[in-house]
Structures are given as C-alpha cells and as structure tokens.
Amino acid sequence: MSKIFTHDQDILFQHCDPAGIVFYPRFFEMINLTIERWFDKAIGYSFAQMHVADQTAVPTASVEATFNAPGKLGEEWQWHLTVERVGRTSVKVRVWGTHDAQTKVESTMTLVHITKSTGRPIEWSQELKDKMTLYLEKE
Numbered sequence: 001m002s003k004i005f006t007h008d009q010d011i012l013f014q015h016c017d018p019a020g021i022v023f024y025p026r027f028f029e030m031i032n033l034t035i036e037r038w039f040d041k042a043i044g045y046s047f048a049q050m051h052v053a054d055q056t057a058v059p060t061a062s063v064e065a066t067f068n069a070p071g072k073l074g075e076e077w078q079w080h081l082t083v084e085r086v087g088r089t090s091v092k093v094r095v096w097g098t099h100d101a102q103t104k105v106e107s108t109m110t111l112v113h114i115t116k117s118t119g120r121p122i123e124w125s126q127e128l129k130d131k132m133t134l135y136l137e138k139e
Contacts, residue, residue: 003135005038005081009097011071022071027105031065031095034079035109038093043131056122058111061090065107075099083135089113089121091132 015026039058040046050056071077077099085092090112097105115122124132 002082002138003042005034005042005135007034007037007041007079009033009077009079011073011075011077013073015071016073020073024067027065027067027071027097027107028063030077030079030097031105031107031109034081034095035093035111038081038135042135043128045128051116055116057114057116058091059114061110061112063107063109065105067105069102069104071097071099071104077104081135082137083132084108084137086124086129086132086136088123091124094137 009030011022015022015030017023035058036047039050050058077097079095079097081093081095083091084094090110092108092110095107095109096103112121113124114120
C-alpha cells in the first residue's frame with residue numbers, strides 16, 4: 001500500500017469571491033501549498049532548503065485540473081497527494097481536495113527539478129527518489 005500525504009485546509013474569506021465561493025485560481029495556490037508541505041513534511045526537503053540553500057527549484061512543466069464542485073467559505077477541506085511517476089529529473093504528482101468525503105478538485109502536475117543558476121534539469125538524489133517512491137501509486 002502506498003502512502004498518501006494529507007493535510008487540512010480551511011476555506012477562508014481570502015480564498016473567496018464576494019459570494020463566498022472559492023475563486024478558481026486560489027485552488028492552484030492550495031495545490032501548490034500541498035506540494036510544498038509534502039516536500040517539507042513527508043520528503044524532508046523544504047522549499048527553504050531547496051530554493052535558498054541548494055539554489056534549486058521545482059517549476060511546473062505541466063498541469064491538469066478538474067473542478068467537480070465549488071468550494072465554499074467556512075468549509076474544512078482535506079488535501080491529498082500521491083506520486084504517479086518519479087523520473088530522473090521530474091516527478092508527476094496527483095493532488096486532490098475533498099470536503100465531506102466528496103472530491104471537489106483533482107489535479108496532476110509534473111514538476112522538474114532544476115538548478116536556479118542555469119534553469120537546466122538536474123537529477124534527484126537517490127535519497128529523495130527513495131522517499132518519493134513511498135508515495136508512488138500502486139497499480
């Protein structure tokens with residue numbers, strides 16, 4: 001059984017339009033927060049370490065999203081992340097947000113590990129690949 005990374009997120013006024021419905025670009029911020037927390041809490045590689053100390057980054061190479069139902073002010077969501085593929089220099093993750101056991105948002109993203117000085121892809125360390133593989137979806 002592969003691991004699933006999960007964290008909680010309250011839908012706040014800052015996420016919503018005046019009608020109290022989440023403005024869809026805010027979902028991408030929440031998805032990115034899930035990825036950042038996964039790197040920090042599950043993988044042990046914080047964005048501070050990655051971006052500042054190591055001078056690397058993980059820009060998004062591709063993203064797909066499906067919005068199944070609106071998010072509303074005051075809801076308590078759970079965000080989940082699994083890994084679909086770990087490549088030599090990239091990782092494809094699946095992130096989905098739920099409220100009351102209903103999947104409201106689903107996304108897949110491919111992130112590429114780069115060095116900031118050149119913008120060129122660099123390989124993941126074996127340690128990071130091993131940790132990411134713990135979240136790899138099993139067929």
